Amino acid sequence: CSRMFMRSLSILIILISLLTGTYGQSLGGLKGLILDPGEARVARAKIYVAGKSGRQRLIANDAGEYSVGLPEGTYKIRAEMEGFYPSKNKKVRIIIGQRITLNFTLLGIRNDSKHP
Numbered sequence: 001c002s003r004m005f006m007r008s009l010s011i012l013i014i015l016i017s018l019l020t021g022t023y024g025q026s027l028g029g030l031k032g033l034i035l036d037p038g039e040a041r042v043a044r045a046k047i048y049v050a051g052k053s054g055r056q057r058l059i060a061n062d063a064g065e066y067s068v069g070l071p072e073g074t075y076k077i078r079a080e081m082e083g084f085y086p087s088k089n090k091k092v093r094i095i096i097g098q099r100i101t102l103n104f105t106l107l108g109i110r111n112d113s114k115h116p
Contacts, residue, residue, distance in 0.1 A: 029099035031067040034060045034079050042081050042106055051075040070094045079104040
């Protein structure tokens, strides 16, 4: 019984590692920073990702960093934060197994009549 259990357990571990490896290789990655014009990091900014596989909203961490795994395809990415103008859409092509870095610099909104 112990031998059969160990054999079954070994087979199960091999199957799980094969499935996990295959799934991880079917994605590409996107990461980046959200910055202000002075290159300070903008914490908790929203990042919007849109592609054929759907739409997602991400939140940058407290260091202004974001990261997401995505299926292969073309995506439009933009960033927003209260007190800043939204970024323009950036188009990016994700390829399986590659990690792309895409940073955003958000311009601050000023409350004066001379600023758009």
